[in-house]
Amino acid sequence: MAAMKYFVPALAVAGRAAAQCSVAATSTIQNAGDASALASCSTFSGSIAIATGTTGEIAIDGVQEITGSLSATNVEELTGITGDSLETIGGTFNLDTVQILSTLNFPRLTDVRAIEWNALAGLQGLVFTSGIQMASTLSIQNTQLNTLDGINLQTAETVYIANNDYLNDITMQIGNVSDSLVLTSNGRNVSANFPNLIWGNVMTFRNCSTVSVPSLASTNGSLGFYSNFFQSLVAPNLTMVGGDLSFANNDDMTNITMPQLQTVTGGLQIANNTELNAIGFSSLETVGGAVSFVGSYETVSLPELSNVRGAFRLASTSDISSACTKFRAMHGNSGVIRGNFVCRSGSGSSGTSTSNGDDSSDGGSSSSSSSGSSSSSTDGTSGASTVYVSGATALMGVVAAIFGML
Template sequence: MFAQKLIIPALAVVSCVAAQTASVCSQATATINSQADATAFASCSTISGSIVVSSAASGVISIDGPQQITGDFTCENAGGLTSLGSTTLGSIGGSFTLNNLTLLSTLSMTDLTSVKTIAWTALPALSSLTFPSTVSSATSVTISNTFLSTLDGINLDTVATLQIDNNNRLKTFSTQVANITSAVNINSNGNSLEVSFPNLIWAANMTLRNVSSINIPSLATVNGSLGFYGNYMTNIAAPNLTSVGSTATGQGSLAFVANAKLANISMPMLATVGGADQIANNTDLTGISFPALSIVGGAIDFSGNFSTPSLPALTNVKGGFNIQSTATIDCTSFQAEAGSGKVIQGTYICKTTADATTLGSSTTTGSSSGASSTSSKGAAVSYGVNEAVAGISVLGGLLSMLL
């Protein structure tokens, strides 16, 4: 009887502790103001909800114990926070959001491999990541306005959206990703940024600006648009690329605009471009060759200082055809292909000109707007995240680059 009297209160205490632990681990949103608050989660293997590190947090916050957060992990406007991390957390089921953390210099997640969304902005003191297990799974990644010089620790298998912009110290970015299902936008990072997608086979849309080199040896298909604007590389090679956009819809364009050092474009297997094929204001580009290009659903619009373009496989240009070069070019073969029912179905212009700094928006309105009874839809030009008409001027392209 005496033992029973002791056991019953003991069981009550255990039950109470278990209930308190369950309550701590399963809050819809738990707020961490200090390291003491973070330590309260030490007994949780899973946090069934979201964690918010409040703006009042400062110094070092380490959330050790939990292996999984089913919801979001958010930290914003914590101006006194210097270090954030976990030695046990392996996955975040929602968004991992860091924003406006002016003193954060250490971000250490030693076991983290899976996140639904990474959204990091305004981290001016964060120079590197400590992610030794490497994040390989994420559907969306946005990293903007940080002090990061490398993104080592993030190496994705697949991703929907990848946006890397305004990271002025970033020198390299390489990922094993094979498929990008929505968009890539790499823009306004360090001038010497080297980008590598060694295993990328398929992408929906890709836009690159201010990049010093690009490695896409396996890329075979871009379902939307592929655009290179204001970059610093001397060579763009896509040896396995066969198609950009859809010729069935006339959407998805290929653009090379204002790449001052670009001297060579090598896409030997490219056969179709759904929208426009645009080359403009690449001052070092003296030759243009697309040996396998057969069908262009929009317009061909080339402007610069290059010799006669080589397009030997061309069978159908549904939009206009505007080639203007300050170098002497021979338009004889292209002239023979122009006209209703022939290869070039839209407005045709091909000439040597004293000024090829514009893409003929004032002289090739018909071509630019796709004024062809065969395909008015060929007028629509999509450059990654931008929509423009096929015959837009280089000034327009440059303005787009700066936006």
């Protein structure tokens, strides 16, 4: 890493209306006077770091562009950073462990290559009047922010927003996320609103009270919803998930609506959503991996399902015997469900087996025969009976591998 050096007077270029300033290495600001010396620079070519011993507020006024990064790390007495003219930061806007920082005022800032903020215990709001619209990376962690007003990205590669306990509104007009979008452990009532989000790669939503993705059409990677607080998830335009689609431990969720979803390239998992009574995907045709539905749901509707390349498992404490019968018929010779089939119903239902197998990995036992006789048994822990159809022997290892979450 290039050696840090203290700020030297800006180099004015004679004959120009605005000075051009440049340094070979990162310049370090120690006080307000160092910052004021930059006022004649419209463009600062290089990076600026705020020294750890800096106190009070630093005003980087007059500068319109910083071609490198702007950073402050472990600056214990820094209360604010402002810049009345700054529009562009060509590198990273990095703030890490600046505990009493309470003011970020950049009314004209719109373009930053990367925002990386962490451990800003005093930062509750932003003054970004024009709004940051361009950033390839946005990472905001462990702040006191209660809103992201002033950050309204149009596109991004990575968005990671986590552990901001007072953040209750995440709203952006972003249209696509090419790498990953992760929201986790923010305010208890956080609403995640992405009205223009059409496409993403990997997207994960945790601990959200509302998730709104009305325009989402497809993902290249996985889409997961874990331990959220919303009652309903609606994605009216989603047609394809390019990886796994997962809903797990969303205790208040009563409804999943994805009327146009046709393809899940990976696995489809719905598990331990205690208030979810019905599972239905009216247009779903293909699941490239395994299907696993576990919980207390009562009905399953997949009217267009024609190709499941992995295993298929239904397990509910409610009576799902009719679903067991329906999907068992889609296994084996029908070619719809190609992997192992397991169905467990809390009603004491029974089913027909197509080959020998062992269901002991599900917490109980069942007998099955290749002659097509029915088999059922009582689960020692839940009282549920097992309906089991297997396409292979040694089921315990297969199920454990595919459904290790149970």
